[in-house]
Amino acid sequence: MTTQPGAILDLGFTERLSQVRASIEKRLDELLSESRNERDLVALAMRESTLAPGKRMRPILLILIADGLGHRSNCALDLGCAVELIHAASLVLDDMPCMDNASLRRGRPTVHLKFGEDVAILTAVALLSRAFGVIASISELAPSIRTQLVELAANAVGMKGLVSGQFQDLRDGQRSRSPEQIALTNNLKTGVLFGAIVDMAWLISNSDERVRAVLQNFALELGQAFQMYDDLCDNCPDSGKDQGKDVGKSTFVSIYGVDKVREQLYTHLANAERNLRQVFDDADMIAGFMAMVFKKATITR
Template sequence: MTMDSGATVDHGFTERLAQLRASIEKRLDELLPESGNERDLVAVAMRESTLAPGKRMRPILLLLAADGLGHQGDPGLELGCAVELIHAASLVLDDMPCMDNASLRRGRPTVHLKFGEDVAILTAVALLSRAFGVIASINDLSPVIRTQLVEVAANAVGMQGLVRGQFQDLRDGQQARRAEEIAMTNNLKTGALFGAIMDMAWLISSSDVLVRPILQNFAVELGQAFQMYDDLRDKCSDGDKDQGKDTGKSTFVSLYGEDKVREQLQVHLSNAERNLHKVYGESHMIAGYMRMVFDKASVIA
């Protein structure tokens, strides 16, 4: 990885990340309580799909971004967990037979295989509902800010974000596409939620209005890099999820080949870091965290 950052990955850094992860895991567990009824399959599936071992990249990013903008308190954690619930719902739907038809997610059988397609659909809806409920009930924020946060989340999920991106990927991804079209789908599928994360961090921190577009530029670059990273992993057998799902799809890997995509991924990461520096300076933890997340990108075969 070639991100040149002043952020130092030391004991304090890893300890801080561990603390963030622990707080996220604890709060997610509280937000998805056990029903006490093993036949309540939707409740069980909600917990299993969300609490399965994952990177928790999105909530950690939100907490780091908000902290760097001067926000401290419960709203950041609540929003981070809401974003993770949205992400979990999107994975349940992505794995469905009518979409990616996946059998493995986070090292476990996908929800529709374990519980049935009916339960999977209901689980995704319930997770989305829970996420919006969490955002709307954050008491430490003004009603105006809460309304704006709900709108940000809704735009990220709907036809301006994940839904449109998934539709384009399913329908247009099976035919040849120009680079601009692939980039647009990637931005909707992946970048939109990163954009929502940075917007949420900005809204709860009351930062300067000039900071907002810079954070959005960072989110766009990060989204493109992350999707390229995910595409490169499609043939990497790590036992975490199904491989070869991109076969026959028009991605940057199929268009340019793996070597060029690795190079372009680094360009997006460098662009992302430049935007970070404009807001946070040279030593903020986000840069170090991004280095950790993308560390495998340079060694994927």
């Protein structure tokens, strides 16, 4: 491992962040090394879709929060990478012709365009299975913690999370929706997985229930902020994704307009940070990372 437990606390922001980032990239590569078979397109697509440059927001948050809660082992790294595998699987499927029909992701052609729809589906299934397998086999954690982590991940993916969010978005997104409905869908699409991430960090750190509740509020605010960020970036030329996919879709931007949504995003981010600072004496690292991630959406164009 590049990062020694605890060592990231002694470095400056940029250096610490790039250490965490490098450890994630290395571990993702290792976790997918069994699939390093050039003849096998599914193996290739698993690696390409996951290892393509991404923000790594989910694993970074999981690692930083676990670190902040006093967790001192590399379990958070494996857990964060498992969540990133789940996230990569969801992106591969969201891009399919029968879903968002996207052609560009992380600046590259989408998996179904490059490898075929059959490979895209099998890639997502293989990534999901790998994620559950990774979580179940983190040997430094007590098995009773690991089973709870598997349950957390299963709930975040299934009918209480990503699957429901994507379904609501596909089927109701083209109709007129109330702000409450949009917020609910956004929470399922993004917030629930953030919720699972903070719960995972909390579980492996053996922290108290009060901390869990505050971190859940943080995740909820962050999820809403992130979906607004995503909507605001629908026309960003440097997003690495297709532009203008939201045209005709009912989003907060279509209801309230760009300026109001940017204002709401600020509010959600501020609320998220307030929750963070209730838990951590020093939340500067996580707050700094959030500011960095959301920077693009908060610049007025």
